[in-house]
Amino acid sequence: MTESAVVSAAITEWAEAGKSTPPLMDRLAEAAVRALKNAKINPKDLDAIITNTTALPFKEESYITISAQHFAHRLAEKIGTHGTRCMNVCAACASAAISFAVADAMIKAGLIKTALVAGADNSPRGFYFQGPSVLDADLAVSYPHKAVGITNPSYWAMWARRRAYEVGKPVEDIKKLMALVKELQSTYSVHNPYARYKKTFTTKEVLDSPIVCDPLHLYMICAVSSGAGAAIVADMEMAKKITDKPVKIAASTIGSVVYGEPSPRLVYFTTAGGVKAKKPFIEWRRVIEEAYKQAGIRAEDIDILECHDTSCFHTINWIDQVKGWEREETDKLIRNRQIRHDGDFPVNLSGGTSSFGEAVMCQALMMIHELVLQLRGEAGERQAKKKLRTGMCTAYGAYGSYGAIILEKGW
Amino acid sequence: MDKEKKKIPIVEGLFTWPSDKPQLIGSRCPLCGSIQFPKSNVCNNPDCDHSKPPEEILLSTKGTLYSYTIHRYDLRDPFPYHKAPYAIGAIEIPEGINVIARLTVTEERKLKIGMPMIFKVDKLYEDEENVYLTYFFQPEGEK
Numbered sequence: 001m002t003e004s005a006v007v008s009a010a011i012t013e014w015a016e017a018g019k020s021t022p023p024l025m026d027r028l029a030e031a032a033v034r035a036l037k038n039a040k041i042n043p044k045d046l047d048a049i050i051t052n053t054t055a056l057p058f059k060e061e062s063y064i065t066i067s068a069q070h071f072a073h074r075l076a077e078k079i080g081t082h083g084t085r086c087m088n089v090c091a092a093c094a095s096a097a098i099s100f101a102v103a104d105a106m107i108k109a110g111l112i113k114t115a116l117v118a119g120a121d122n123s124p125r126g127f128y129f130q131g132p133s134v135l136d137a138d139l140a141v142s143y144p145h146k147a148v149g150i151t152n153p154s155y156w157a158m159w160a161r162r163r164a165y166e167v168g169k170p171v172e173d174i175k176k177l178m179a180l181v182k183e184l185q186s187t188y189s190v191h192n193p194y195a196r197y198k199k200t201f202t203t204k205e206v207l208d209s210p211i212v213c214d215p216l217h218l219y220m221i222c223a224v225s226s227g228a229g230a231a232i233v234a235d236m237e238m239a240k241k242i243t244d245k246p247v248k249i250a251a252s253t254i255g256s257v258v259y260g261e262p263s264p265r266l267v268y269f270t271t272a273g274g275v276k277a278k279k280p281f282i283e284w285r286r287v288i289e290e291a292y293k294q295a296g297i298r299a300e301d302i303d304i305l306e307c308h309d310t311s312c313f314h315t316i317n318w319i320d321q322v323k324g325w326e327r328e329e330t331d332k333l334i335r336n337r338q339i340r341h342d343g344d345f346p347v348n349l350s351g352g353t354s355s356f357g358e359a360v361m362c363q364a365l366m367m368i369h370e371l372v373l374q375l376r377g378e379a380g381e382r383q384a385k386k387k388l389r390t391g392m393c394t395a396y397g398a399y400g401s402y403g404a405i406i407l408e409k410g411w
Numbered sequence: 412m413d414k415e416k417k418k419i420p421i422v423e424g425l426f427t428w429p430s431d432k433p434q435l436i437g438s439r440c441p442l443c444g445s446i447q448f449p450k451s452n453v454c455n456n457p458d459c460d461h462s463k464p465p466e467e468i469l470l471s472t473k474g475t476l477y478s479y480t481i482h483r484y485d486l487r488d489p490f491p492y493h494k495a496p497y498a499i500g501a502i503e504i505p506e507g508i509n510v511i512a513r514l515t516v517t518e519e520r521k522l523k524i525g526m527p528m529i530f531k532v533d534k535l536y537e538d539e540e541n542v543y544l545t546y547f548f549q550p551e552g553e554k
Contacts, residue, residue, distance in 0.1 A: 127487075129489070158501055165525075264501045
């Protein structure tokens with residue numbers, strides 16, 4: 001099998017959502033062109049363009065729809081191609097991780113030599129709602145908001161409370177832990193020119209912020225943002241010609257719904273499978289285990305993690321799943337501040353999605369961008385102190401969408 | 412004299428109505444026994460050959476609280492009738508699935524993971540014309 005690598009990555013500064021300028025396509029093109037420039041290649045050299053699609057029912061004037069489902073083709077037209085392969089991928093918050101995995105698979109299969117993976121988003125503010133559609137009135141997912149009033153953070157809050165229960169701690173315990181995660185991660189936002197919120201939130205500020213749905217406070221939940229990102233991936237032979245620091249793609253996996261998962265999954269009414277609850281988050285774990293298998297490594301080999309944290313609970317749960325630990329060890333790692341840049345296991349030195357706000361369709365590109373900088377030693381003030389060889393990026397999205405990526409120094 | 416308002420489910424097909432003893436409407440695969448809520452036209456078990464459509468069944472009205480949260484923000488349009496505070500829970504029913512539901516109580520001290528819960532249908536909100544109903548779970552013994 002051919003080896004593959006990331007040769008360049010670029011992101012725009014994440015900004016407030018719901019603003020009409022600059023237009024989404026301009027941002028997408030800006031990120032793509034910067035990635036091309038970093039790789040010193042031209043659009044003609046791209047064998048494929050894979051972007052993420054979106055269709056968010058917001059207010060009428062900001063309804064992103066049909067044309068946004070065809071970003072790849074529009075980007076091809078905008079930057080110019082000689083008929084390259086174009087694809088549009090959608091997997092909720094995990095979208096960009098999945099398009100990255102598709103590009104990687106095509107390269108490893110020998111079908112193409114280069115691909116541009118890109119995404120842009122301008123998400124609606126506030127809670128996401130399932131749009132009522134007469135043509136897609138699916139009892140399973142179309143009505144939980146309408147009938148129950150459940151929102152995405154309500155699922156996360158229930159997960160957090162359940163974890164506290166399962167480890168036999170009062171809910172205040174995980175609340176404090178989530179506040180500490182926010183403080184530690186936001187420390188790095190100050191040093192990241194691309195983060196939307198360049199501010200350290202102290203544990204006290206987080207716990208003083210309004211409760212959204214207990215145990216989640218406002219500052220434990222990521223905002224929604226606009227932004228764009230791009231990465232150029234290539235087969236290793238070509239990557240080595242382009243850069244002296246190719247970042248090897250050791251694994252890229254695509255996960256989804258696991259029958260029997262006991263934990264309530266966004267945005268459904270029920271769990272599936274008729275299996276009595278056992279240890280939750282099988283789906284999260286599965287995509288990670290497959291990545292370890294692909295890369296031929298173990299959890300102990302991961303030096304640094306960028307994980308998708310739409311709430312601070314996600315960071316805690318990702319560490320549980322990536323390490324495969326009993327959960328007390330995760331709590332200890334965080335309490336001892338070992339997830340900082342100078343710690344044993346740095347996590348989200350980008351500042352995390354909680355410092356960026358989420359631009360859903362390109363959020364994984366933000367994480368990939370950070371890992372590329374970290375592995376190359378180019379992250380400046382945020383640079384991990386320990387010697388890095390292997391990094392992981394994990395993404396979680398609604399409907400049961402998951403992606404995991406392992407990147408390694410390829411030089 | 413005021414005409415009595417009509418009581419209608421907020422979403423058709425989730426629970427039996429009108430009924431003195433309403434229940435959630437689910438489905439069961441006649442081949443593998445996989446239970447779904449809401450009911451589906453196909454089985455969801457990947458190990459089943461899916462050759463027969465699931466049959467409609469009514470689900471248990473008792474369960475235990477798997478987890479819960481109390482929402483402190485009102486929802487905006489198109490669901491402004493979800494007024495804070497309101498509680499949401501995941502209820503583990505004997506069929507072995509966790510069902511997301513509104514809870515009748517919003518005081519945290521009255522809720523505890525693992526406690527027994529009873530199903531009921533009650534008012535979600537009303538307008539000039541109708542009373543809109545949804546399904547709730549209530550701590551056993553709570554009035």
